Amino acid sequence: MNALPHGGLALSSLEEQLLQPGVKGLPITAPLRQGAIGVQGWKLLHGDTSFPVAVLKTSALRHNLDWMRAFCERNKVELAPHGKTTMSPQLFGAQLANGAWGITLANAVQVQVAHRFGVRRVLVANQLVARSDVRAVLQLLHDDPDFECFVLADSLAGVARLAEEVAQHPLSRPLPVLVELGLSGKRAGCRTLDEAMTVARALERAPGLLLAGFEGYEGLLDDPQAVEDFVRQLCALVLEADDEGLFGSPEILVTAGGSGFFDLVARGFQGLHGLSRPLRPVLRSGCYLTSDHGMYQVQLQRLDRREGIKPGEGLRPALEIWSVVQSRPEPGLAILTMGKRDASHDAGLPVPLWTHRPGPGAPHALPAACEIVKMNDQHAYLRLPEGDPIRDSLAVGDLVGCGISHPCTTFDRWPLLLAVDDDYLVRGALNTFF
Amino acid sequence: MNALPHGGLALSSLEEQLLQPGVKGLPITAPLRQGAIGVQGWKLLHGDTSFPVAVLKTSALRHNLDWMRAFCERNKVELAPHGKTTMSPQLFGAQLANGAWGITLANAVQVQVAHRFGVRRVLVANQLVARSDVRAVLQLLHDDPDFECFVLADSLAGVARLAEEVAQHPLSRPLPVLVELGLSGKRAGCRTLDEAMTVARALERAPGLLLAGFEGYEGLLDDPQAVEDFVRQLCALVLEADDEGLFGSPEILVTAGGSGFFDLVARGFQGLHGLSRPLRPVLRSGCYLTSDHGMYQVQLQRLDRREGIKPGEGLRPALEIWSVVQSRPEPGLAILTMGKRDASHDAGLPVPLWTHRPGPGAPHALPAACEIVKMNDQHAYLRLPEGDPIRDSLAVGDLVGCGISHPCTTFDRWPLLLAVDDDYLVRGALNTFF
Numbered sequence: 001m002n003a004l005p006h007g008g009l010a011l012s013s014l015e016e017q018l019l020q021p022g023v024k025g026l027p028i029t030a031p032l033r034q035g036a037i038g039v040q041g042w043k044l045l046h047g048d049t050s051f052p053v054a055v056l057k058t059s060a061l062r063h064n065l066d067w068m069r070a071f072c073e074r075n076k077v078e079l080a081p082h083g084k085t086t087m088s089p090q091l092f093g094a095q096l097a098n099g100a101w102g103i104t105l106a107n108a109v110q111v112q113v114a115h116r117f118g119v120r121r122v123l124v125a126n127q128l129v130a131r132s133d134v135r136a137v138l139q140l141l142h143d144d145p146d147f148e149c150f151v152l153a154d155s156l157a158g159v160a161r162l163a164e165e166v167a168q169h170p171l172s173r174p175l176p177v178l179v180e181l182g183l184s185g186k187r188a189g190c191r192t193l194d195e196a197m198t199v200a201r202a203l204e205r206a207p208g209l210l211l212a213g214f215e216g217y218e219g220l221l222d223d224p225q226a227v228e229d230f231v232r233q234l235c236a237l238v239l240e241a242d243d244e245g246l247f248g249s250p251e252i253l254v255t256a257g258g259s260g261f262f263d264l265v266a267r268g269f270q271g272l273h274g275l276s277r278p279l280r281p282v283l284r285s286g287c288y289l290t291s292d293h294g295m296y297q298v299q300l301q302r303l304d305r306r307e308g309i310k311p312g313e314g315l316r317p318a319l320e321i322w323s324v325v326q327s328r329p330e331p332g333l334a335i336l337t338m339g340k341r342d343a344s345h346d347a348g349l350p351v352p353l354w355t356h357r358p359g360p361g362a363p364h365a366l367p368a369a370c371e372i373v374k375m376n377d378q379h380a381y382l383r384l385p386e387g388d389p390i391r392d393s394l395a396v397g398d399l400v401g402c403g404i405s406h407p408c409t410t411f412d413r414w415p416l417l418l419a420v421d422d423d424y425l426v427r428g429a430l431n432t433f434f
Numbered sequence: 435m436n437a438l439p440h441g442g443l444a445l446s447s448l449e450e451q452l453l454q455p456g457v458k459g460l461p462i463t464a465p466l467r468q469g470a471i472g473v474q475g476w477k478l479l480h481g482d483t484s485f486p487v488a489v490l491k492t493s494a495l496r497h498n499l500d501w502m503r504a505f506c507e508r509n510k511v512e513l514a515p516h517g518k519t520t521m522s523p524q525l526f527g528a529q530l531a532n533g534a535w536g537i538t539l540a541n542a543v544q545v546q547v548a549h550r551f552g553v554r555r556v557l558v559a560n561q562l563v564a565r566s567d568v569r570a571v572l573q574l575l576h577d578d579p580d581f582e583c584f585v586l587a588d589s590l591a592g593v594a595r596l597a598e599e600v601a602q603h604p605l606s607r608p609l610p611v612l613v614e615l616g617l618s619g620k621r622a623g624c625r626t627l628d629e630a631m632t633v634a635r636a637l638e639r640a641p642g643l644l645l646a647g648f649e650g651y652e653g654l655l656d657d658p659q660a661v662e663d664f665v666r667q668l669c670a671l672v673l674e675a676d677d678e679g680l681f682g683s684p685e686i687l688v689t690a691g692g693s694g695f696f697d698l699v700a701r702g703f704q705g706l707h708g709l710s711r712p713l714r715p716v717l718r719s720g721c722y723l724t725s726d727h728g729m730y731q732v733q734l735q736r737l738d739r740r741e742g743i744k745p746g747e748g749l750r751p752a753l754e755i756w757s758v759v760q761s762r763p764e765p766g767l768a769i770l771t772m773g774k775r776d777a778s779h780d781a782g783l784p785v786p787l788w789t790h791r792p793g794p795g796a797p798h799a800l801p802a803a804c805e806i807v808k809m810n811d812q813h814a815y816l817r818l819p820e821g822d823p824i825r826d827s828l829a830v831g832d833l834v835g836c837g838i839s840h841p842c843t844t845f846d847r848w849p850l851l852l853a854v855d856d857d858y859l860v861r862g863a864l865n866t867f868f
Contacts, residue, residue, distance in 0.1 A: 022546035022867060027566035029546075029573040050543055051564040084775075084812060106812040107771065109484055112456035112463075126812065127760040129831050130485040130771070131792065132461035139463040154761050157830040187813055188761035188769045326561040327588050327622035335622045337541065337564070340780055341518075341846055341868065358565065377842050378518060378540040378560065379621055396591040397563050408811050412775055413846070415868070433456060434775065434849070 010117045011089055014431050023416050024342070025053035037418070037429045044322060044424035047358030047399065052323040052338035054414040056430065059422055060318035061091075061289065065098040067315055068288050072099065075266040080104045080123045080255070082286030085408045088417075089117035090430045091289060102148070104284045108133035111149060113433040115140050121148040123255065125215060125284060127158050127180070127188060134165040141171050150253065152215055154180040154189050159202045159209065166208035176212035176249055177203050181234055186220045193237060200241050203248075210248030213280070214238055218265060219258025224306070227261045231268030242275050250277060257283035260299030263307050287407050290318040293351040294344075294405020317403055319410060319417075321350060323380065325398045331391050336372075336380040336400055342413055345375055347406035352382055354401035355394060363401060363424075366390065372402065444551045445523055448865050457850050458776070459487035471852070471863045478756060478858035481792030481833065486757040486772035488848040490864065493856055494752035495525075495723065499532040501749055502722050506533065509700040514538045514557045514689070516720030519842045522851075523551035524864045525723060536582070538718045542567035545583060547867040549574050555582040557689065559649060559718060561592050561614070561622060568599040575605050584687065586649055588614040588623050593636045593643065600642035610646035610683055611637050615668055620654045627671060634675045637682075644682030647714070648672055652699060653692025658740070661695045665702030676709050684711060691717035694733030697741050721841050724752040727785040728778075728839020751837055753844060753851075755784060757814065759832045765825050770806075770814040770834055776847050779809055781840035786816055788835035789828060797835060797858075800824065806836065 015035035021028050027042065027050045042048040044055060072079050078101035083092055092103050092114060102121035105111050108130075111122050128134050128151050140147055153159045159177070166175055179199045182189020190196040196214070203211040214237045218227045238254050241247060252275055257265040262283045269281035287296050297317065304314040323338035343350045349372045354363035369385035382400065384391045404410045411417070412434040419428040449469035455462050461476065461484045476482040478489060506513050512535035517526055526537050526548060536555035539545050542564075545556050562568050562585050574581055587593045593611070600609055613633045616623020624630040630648070637645040648671045652661045672688050675681060686709055691699040696717045703715035721730050731751065738748040757772035777784045783806045788797035803819035816834065818825045838844045845851075846868040853862040 020546075020550060021570065022543050022550060024543050024868070026543070027570065029570055047565050050566050050570065109456050109458050109460070112454075116454060116456060126771075127830075129760045130758045131481050131831075132484050136455065136461065136463055136484065154763065155830055158761075161831055182761075182763055185764075187810065187815070188763055191763055324564045326563045327592075327616075329588065329616055329622055329625055330619075337560075340843060345780065346774055376621065381621070396561075396589055397565075397595055409774060413868070434458070434847070 011093060014089065019416070024414060025050050025416060025418055034429055038427045040426065042426040044420060044426065045356050045358065045363060045399070049418065049426065051399070052321055052342045054342070054410065054417045055320050055322065055420045055424065056290065056417050057318045057320070057422065058419050058427060060316040061094070064289050064291065064315050064318065065094060068285070069099045072283065075270070077266045077269060077281045077283050080282050080284055081289065082125065082284050083114055084110060085286030086289065086411045087113065087432045087434050088411070088430045089113070089433070092117060092119055095289065101282060104286070108136040111137055111140065115144070115147060120146065122150070123282070123284070124149065124151045125217070127152050127154060129158060129161055131165065134162065135169060138165060138169045138171065141175070142169065145172055150176045150178055150212055152180045153177050153199055153203065154182065156199060156202050159199060159206055163206040163209055170208065174208055174210040174248060177209050178213045178215040178253060178255065179203065179211070179237070181214060181216040181237060183220060183230065187217070189216065193233060193240070196237050197240060200237070200246050201244070204246040211241065211246050212249040213247070213253030213255065214241070216256045217258060218256050218261050224261065224264055227264045228268060231256060231265055235268060235272050238272060238275070247277065251280045252277055253280045253282060255282040255284060257285055259285040259287035259296050260303065263303050288315055290407045291315040292319065292405050292407050293317050293353070293403025294348040296406070319407055320353070320401050320403055321410065322399055322401045325394060325396050325400060328394065328396055332384050332386065334382040334384060334394055336382055337378070338380050339375045339378040341377050343375070343402065344404045344406040344409040346409050349373070349375060350380065350402035350404050352400055352402050356399045357395070358397070358399060363399070366400070445527060448523065453850070458848060459484050459850060459852055468863055472861045474860065476860040478854060478860065479790050479792065479797060479833070483852065483860065485833070486755055486776045488776070488844065488851045489754050489756065489854045489858065490724065490851050491752045491754070491856065492853050492861060494750040495528070498723050498725065498749050498752065499528060503533045506717065509704070511700045511703060512714060512716045514716050514718055515723065516559065516718050517548055518544060519720030520723065520845045521547065521866045521868050522845070522864045523547070523867070526551060526553055529723065535716060538720070542570040545571055545574065549578070549581060554580065556584070557716070557718070558583065558585045559651070561586050561588060563592060563595055565599065568596065569603060572599060572603045572605065575609070576603065579606055584610045584612055584646055586614045587611050587633055587637065588616065590633060590636050593633060593640055597640040597643055604642065608642055608644040608682060611643050612647045612649040612687060612689065613637065613645070613671070615648060615650040615671060617654060617664065621651070623650065627667060627674070630671050631674060634671070634680050635678070638680040645675065645680050646683040647681070647687030647689065648675070650690045651692060652690050652695050658695065658698055661698045662702060665690060665699055669702060669706050672706060672709070681711065685714045686711055687714045687716060689716040689718060691719055693719040693721035693730050694737065697737050722749055724841045725749040726753065726839050726841050727751050727787070727837025728782040730840070753841055754787070754835050754837055755844065756833055756835045759828060759830050759834060762828065762830055766818050766820065768816040768818060768828055770816055771812070772814050773809045773812040775811050777809070777836065778838045778840045778843040780843050783807070783809060784814065784836035784838050786834055786836050790833045790835070791829070792831070792833060797833070800834070
């Protein structure tokens with residue numbers, strides 16, 4: 001999953017690093033070379049890892065990489081997956097090796113991480129405004145003339161700040177900027193097409209900058225119709241700016257697409273024709289790679305229905321957190337050794353899926369009525385349904401495997417995740433840099 | 435803030451490590467030795483750091499260390515502050531250098547981190563149940579005969595698991611175990627005094643283990659009266675177990691005390707007399723060190739009233755997150771470059787305190803009606819009150835300083851925090867290991 005030409009050295013340095021005892025999930029009592037993790041023969045189901053542990057199922061990752069590549073090819077769009085989801089160089093490498101056009105990021109330090117590990121094209125789907133952060137990105141572009149980085153602007157003030165920094169730290173080529181179209185009452189981005197065009201015209205005039213396209217984020221919407229309208233507005237901006245001859249780049253970038261509506265975005269971009277130069281339509285889904293057992297599962301089931309994808313053939317959940325029953329203090333309650341430090345809690349609590357008494361055999365599905373009802377920093381409260389045999393059988397020391405809702409806020413809890421096969425044999429490790 | 439005898443080498447290795455570009459808060463574009471951060475002359479208020487950035491005010495830390503030491507001396511209790519709050523070796527060092535008896539931790543990997551950085555006595559305020567995790571702790575105790583570690587049990591199953599592992603990995607001395615008393619409907623811990631005594635008797639009999647005391651966590655309660663009752667129950671257990679001659683240690687440990695009611699706990703423990711051996715009453719507050727601008731500020735104001743501590747003389751908030759206005763898309767809305775990845779959101783959203791246009795001068799207090807109403811992964815939504823001049827003055831690029839609610843879930847978002855003086859000049863850095 002690695003071997004990028006430029007960052008290969010940095011990636012292999014991760015394999016060479018000595019991990020010290022004290023890394024979540026690792027059962028080591030002496031330093032261990034990261035690259036040796038996959039040959040330890042650790043079986044999660046035998047209780048060989050430390051708990052809690054975050055695991056990525058390699059079969060699901062493989063499926064999702066292939067699925068998304070085929071989706072993009074079928075829909076004639078590029079993919080710059082949002083790297084902020086995982087911030088994992090090994091996963092960036094896998095995405096790029098599977099056809100991704102670039103990696104989307106949220107801020108300057110994330111760009112620095114991606115560049116260090118060999119990513120050659122990044123899209124900062126955000127305004128860069130702090131002077132030190134603009135300079136950090138300009139420095140990378142200055143030192144590495146083939147590195148490509150797109151940034152956003154949504155105001156004249158933002159354009160002026162970028163232009164000022166570029167004037168003080170000149171580059172050999174203009175900095176490509178996308179104008180962000182926003183949504184009334186939502187996050188950043190111009191609120192009207194007129195505002196967006198004003199910013200686009202300012203970019204066309206600003207020395208050292210060029211207008212490279214338009215960007216929006218439809219993921220803050222709930223309604224497919226509203227998404228389609230928003231994508232139409234983005235397309236209208238592209239046409240208008242092209243009519244006015246504002247684009248300074250050899251191709252026109254148009255980008256949107258979180259992880260819930262990327263089908264509608266791709267379809268919307270297909271309507272863009274008759275431009276003066278080639279169009280580069282780019283999706284940015286970050287969570288397609290792991291999906292989840294919560295908010296994205298729900299959104300992706302809707303997407304599957306829209307796309308006519310049969311149950312079981314869509315994106316698959318790849319990320320699970322396993323913990324141990326540490327206490328059975330009441331008949332209907334089990335306390336687990338994981339908490340807010342280990343699993344997302346911002347878009348629904350973890351979903352208990354499996355239980356297993358450490359040793360041979362396959363895990364058992366937990367009854368659907370089992371529910372994690374609360375988490376503290378380091379504990380989860382698992383409610384066991386009345387009248388179910390699980391109340392008697394679940395014991396201190398049993399393993400519990402949970403799915404999560406919202407991968408972004410679980411990945412950022414784990415400096416190291418373990419890659420496992422379908423039998424939960426540990427095959428390797430993936431780093432994150434948050 | 436460091437220079438512990440045992441872990442001094444590991445601590446100084448942190449100062450020697452080369453930090454790569456891509457660490458949140460650091461404005462570097464080339465590797466920098468961590469120990470050199472304090473001599474860069476970075477002024478947060480001049481916009482010299484990367485944003486968002488997490489800062490600890492050293493004057494508040496100093497005040498809080500002194501305050502808590504004096505509190506414990508006055509109340510004749512020891513302090514084993516919960517290290518899971520910060521997981522920062524430099525802060526562990528500062529706490530131990532200021533009289534802490536040990537460090538409390540939540541699981542085996544946290545114990546490994548603390549041991550690596552020179553902590554000599556830890557209290558695992560949790561059941562250790564996973565085989566690999568019990569073994570990791572036993573290995574430390576085996577390899578380092580002077581290292582001390584207390585763990586909890588709240589069930590016969592838990593006692594049996596500990597005894598089994600100790601039998602397989604014998605130590606030169608018994609493993610000291612505390613029985614956890616819990617609360618009906620709450621987290622782990624025995625639900626009745628009878629259950630707790632049953633576990634205590636099992637510990638007395640278990641080869642390789644000894645009963646060292648009793649533990650409880652009153653922080654899940656809201657009502658001071660209920661806290662006092664709970665502490666009385668803990669004390670009753672100590673007396674009963676001592677009457678039965680169950681304690682196997684030269685002194686008796688009794689411990690409780692989160693960050694909201696530690697005064698009531700300390701006072702409750704003062705009623706324990708007439709034991710067969712010396713009593714060691716231990717508080718475990720983790721959040722006293724930084725306090726906050728949210729849930730603990732409220733709880734600590736109540737504590738101050740109970741204790742007759744004058745306004746301004748209590749614990750002080752030390753932790754702030756600074757970000758930048760990246761967009762002003764609507765008159766009443768500013769979008770900030772920080773989000774759920776940077777600041778707690780589980781016990782109230784961040785509290786906007788200060789604004790400053792990068793450059794000389796002091797920051798201005800934001801109007802109290804300014805409010806962060808929402809956060810995404812990387813963004814915060816700052817609402818600006820109607821009719822307030824801030825609506826016109828707050829501009830793209832302005833800095834905003836926020837307090838937070840619940841330090842634990844902010845510390846774990848930052849591998850590195852910057853220590854600042856009262857002028858926000860960067861004086862050094864502190865690592866965390868989550």
